[in-house]
Amino acid sequence: MKDFTSHALNVATAKGARYADIRIIDHRQQVVSVKNGNVDGIGDQYSQGFGIRVLVGNSWGFASSAYVAKAEIERVATLAVQIAMASAMVPGPPVDLGSPVRSTGQYTTPIEVDPFSISLEQKLDLLFRADEILRRNSGVRVSEANVIAIRNHKFFSNTEGAFVQQILYESGGAVAATAVSDIEVQTRSHPNSFRYQGTGGWEYVINADLVGNAERVAAEAVALLAADVCPSKDTTLVLDSSQLALQIHESCGHPTELDRVFGTEAAFAGRSFLTLEKRNNFRYGSDIVNMTAESVRPTGLGTFGWDDEGVPASSTPLVREGEFVGYLMSRETASKLALESNGCMRADGWNRLPLIRMTNVSLEPGTWELDDMIADTDDGIFMETNRSWSIDDMRLNFQFGTEIGHEIKGGKRVRLLKNCTYAGITPDFWKSCDAIGNSRHWRLWGTPNCGKGEPMQTMGTGHGASPARFRNVKVGVFR
Amino acid sequence: MNFRQISDLVMSASSADETEVLGFEQNESLTRFANNCIHQNVTERNVQITVRSVIETKIGIAISNDLRPESLRELAIRAGDVAKLQPSNPEFKGLPQPQVITPVESFDSAVAECTPEQRAARVGIICRKAADAGCAAAGSMTTSSLNVGVANSKGVFAEHRLTLADESTVIMGQNSSGWAQRTGWQLAAIEAEALADEAISKVRMGADPVDFEPGEYSVVLEPYATADLLEMLAYDGMGALAVQEGRSWMNGRIGERIMADSVNIVDDGTNIAGIPCPFDFEGLPKKVVPIVASGVALSPVYDSFTAGREDRKQSTGHATPPSPQGRFGPAPMNLFLRPGSTSLETMIKTTKFGLYITRFWYTRTVHPRDAVVTGMTRDGTFVIRNGEIAHPIKSLRFTQSYVEGLKYTEAIGETTRVLRSGFGGAVSVPAVKLAKFRFTSSTR
Structure with a gap:
């Protein structure tokens, strides 16, 4: 493989690139999904190819191909340089990549059981057992259960001497029950409303206990049809850790992406309110709010050995005692702040350019027991499991909906609530966290469906959280 | 290998009762710009072969981009092996029989052969105009060509090649921004000068926006915002699977007048005014499907699976590609909101007090059965007072049933704009004026 990558880099250099890197990826994905007692989808997906990124002068070019052959490598390397030269027709500022990256080595996701060693029969057996329990509840209109296994075998090499090989495994699964009345639809899912997914082996699926939670999920979906609608008011909000994970993703992860701050995602994903002058000089949240980006924590969807620029996995503080202190960075953006990259560049496949992506952006744990937090709340709502999400292009104004809620009165969970929503402004919200x-x-939760970039890339990111409480939050936006 | 050779090889290697081969061959290039320079510039050459094997009523799927003959044979065997593992699915009635397909032209060699230099030249026009105006431009230009082929063991064989050109920009001033986008299958649809001028004029109009109290207001929506109405309604239930599962806004409303008389929504897959394709991903011809006619909800679109679940239903030619992840269900891919007879200027002139919206952003479903959607306005939100655009305001969040919004349609624009859909395909939409639209919060 090294001969192959060296040849590509030599061609790119000979054609005029002052920097080049190549990624060769072999991707395998297996999904099994069951719906209403039938197989809804089952099959394997294979994709292989390579992408070459080049810097000519101060302009970038990228070309990729599914045909992994020597002649095609030469064509694609040459094309990448041609594209970079075309980019120079509309030039930008000087590009500085900082210190050279010369990483070498091999990384494989630690797994107990290879998810591809589990037969399709075994996977179907698990899903049919869960699905059957969901359908025992006559109020369930649609029952769903699924598992996924992914293996990415990646080679990365650059003209600075880096050569790394990684085999990254992901596994996941979920169950969901949907109940339908004449006027509405209610869905409950477990462990999360997006497929529960992380870097790991089949043990990750087993730990999710899909079968053991199916009866509860079905009962809750049906109960929600008859539940009261979330009231409209300003109140105390307690979020479960899975909903909080998405809140962190949208309101801390994305605004700390440094490419957004520099405006390079303005037309699609948007920009950020966390502008440069705010670093070490902006109160993002209350004193108890500490957020960290780390790509070294086991089982996260943002866990790896090196990013797609060959920068090693690391841990970076983003928020400390409520103060905004750090960004997610690439080599090029970090150098603009006279910093080194913290290894956040990832692409969702061989045919895509690496972008700054969240690794595992998490809220550090506090000191409370959940029961004590609820007992300490006179009046509020406890919301669980994401149902809808939306946030503005600066990552300030957000609105989320959850699958289920419970009213809290006098320190106790009382009424079941449906159609729960809450809204706010990011720093105000985090400053209200007590x-x-x-x-x-x-x-640590996985968000396997984060969209960014053009062409659109879908990336998995990780987010850890414990339940947390927020004061004076607007809930019940649309009744 | 061409698609005929690929499909023949796969079918000869398959021992399944029925076999389907779906092939995509794509060349896509995208030039991306920000801060008035090109910062990302990419191209991709890829293929994807999807094999759907049927044994009795069991379906197995395998997907690969490896075109070596031995790999294609393995793919066919793999799909068959997967099918064998399953229990029978009596709801599946088999792969479709061939039908007559009328070819349609949607390939422009100027798009397929567009060079990085040609894209850079068009992007350069926008960046230079923005810089001259003291603004920063961001955006992208895409040119892509796609060969689609579908074949099955019952005799279906269909091939089509199409192109897509799309360019969009956000141009930003000190405290305002403007948006413009063009989509078409012909390169002539992309007018860089006009794009830049449109976005820059919105930057100027939108300078120094003020806070504005959320509430219920009359709105005039530019086609960019109207496009979101159609896209989200399509996502929330214009397909038969959503209706059959009771999660569509059409549930309980079919045959009822739920929108204004002037609202006519149709999927017209072969209409060259949009981005046409003569057949769906099962190789069945696309039929014209009136989804809402004169405000009355008529019918979702069907594929062969959902049609087979109902009496006397036939596929309307709206199958989406088979996926191991489960059925997404049929979907409209070339959707039209028929134009009315009112100019945009008249819509503004006839508005005593309301809001003028350039586009919506980050819209998500809150309640699917009523198509309640939340999202933000972006890149130009203005107050209309006494028939004139009075002043810009900061972006607002809305939470609104799109079905109910269209119930209060007061006027529909006389011209339409084709826009690439975020869910695939395209929508062709005019501006609309709605009497009521609910804004639920503001931003900073």
Whole structure:
């Protein structure tokens, strides 16, 4: 493989590139999904190819192909340089990549059981058992259960001497029940409303206990049809850790992406309110809010050995005691701040350019037991499991909906609530955080469907959180 | 290998009762710009072969981009092996029989052969105009060509090649921004000068926006915002699977007048005014499907699976590609909101007090059965007072049933704009004026 990558880099250099890198990826994905007692989808997907990124002068070019052959490598390397030269027709500022990256080595996701060693029969058996329990509840209109296994075998090499090989495994699964009345639809899912997914082996699916939670999920979906609608008011909000994970993703992860700050995602993903002068000089949240980006924590969807620029996995503080202190960076953007990259560049395949992506952006645990947090709340709502999400292009104005809620009165969970929504402005919301669950309640979730870039890339990111409490939050936006 | 050779090889290697081969061959290039320079510039050459094997009523799917003959044979065997593992699915009635397909032209060699230099030249026009205006431009230009082929063991064989050109820009001033976009299958649809001028004029109009109290207001929506109405309604339930599962806004409303008389929504897959394709991903011809006619909800679109679940239903030619991840269900891919007879200027002139919206952003479903959607306005939101655009305001969040919004349609624009859909395909939409639209919060 090294001969192959060296040849590509030599061709790119000979054609005029002052920097080049190549990624060769072999991707395998297996999905099994069951719906209403039938197989809804089952099959394998294979994709292989390579992408070459070149810097000519101060302009970038990228070309990719599914045909992994020597002649095609030469064509694609030459094309990448031609594209970079075309980019120079509309030139930008000087590009500085900072210190050379010369990483070498091999990384494989630690797994107990290879998810591809589990037969399709075994996977179907698990899903049919869960699905059957969901359908035992006559109020369930649609029952769903699925599992996924992914293996990415990646080679990365650059003209600075880096050569790394990684085999990254992901596994996941979920169950969901949908109940339908004449006027509405209610869905409950487990462990999360997006497929529960992380870097790991089949043990990750087993730990999710899809079968053991199916009966509860079905009962809750049906109960929601008859539940009261979330009231409209300003109140105390307690979020479970899975909903909080998406809140972190949207309102901390994305605004700390440094490419957004520099405006290079303005036309699609948007920009950020966390502008440069705010670093070390802006109160993002209350004193108990600490957020960290780390790509070294096991089982996160943002866990790896090196990013797609060959920069090693790391841990970076983003928010400390409520102060905004750090960004997610690439080599090029970090150098603009006279910093080194913290390894956040990833592409969703061989045919896509690496972009700054969240690794595992998490809220550090606090000190509270969840029961104590609720007992300490006179009047509020406890919301669980994301149902809808939307946030403005600066990552300030957000609105989320959850699958289920419970009214809290006098320190106790009382009424079941449906169609729960809440809204706010990012720093105001995080400044209102006055209680965070302890490490016993902390859980690392996966968001496998984060969209960014053009052409659109879908990336998996990780987010850890414990349940947390927020004061004076607007809930019940649309009744 | 061409698609005929690929499909023949796969079918000869398959021992399934029925076999389907879907092939995509794509060349896509995208030039991306920000801060008035090109910062990302990419091209991709890829193929994808999807094999759907049927044994009795069991379906197995395997997908690969490896075209070596031995790999294609393995793919066919793999799909068959997957099918064998399953219990029978009596709802599946088999792969479709061939039908007559009328070819349609949607390939422009100028798009397929567009060079990086040609894209850079068009992008350069926008960046220079923005710089001259003291603004920063961001955006992208895409040129792509796609060969689609579908074949099955019952005799279906269809091939089509199409092109897509799309360019969009956000141009930003000190405290305002403007948006413009053009989409078409012909390169002539892309007018860089006009794009830049449109976005820059919105930057100037939108300078120094003020806070504005959310509430319920009359709105005039530019086609960019109207496009979101159609896209989200399509996503929330214009397909038969959503209706059959009871999660569509059409549930309980079919045959009822739910929108204004002037609203006519149709999927017209072969209409060259949009981005046409003569057949769906099962190789069945696309039929014209009136989804809402004179405000009355008529019918979702069907594929062969959903049609087979109902009495006397036939596929309308709206199958989406088979996926191991489960059925997405049939979907409209070339959707039209028929134009009315009112100019945009008249819509503004006839508005005593309301809001003028350039586009919506980050819209998500809150309640699917009523197509309640939340999202933000972006790149130009203005107050209309006494028939004139009075002043810009900061972006607002709305939470609104799109079905109910269209119930209060007061006017529909006389011209339409084709726009690439975020869910695939395209929508062709005019401006609209709605009497009521609910804004639920503001931003900074």
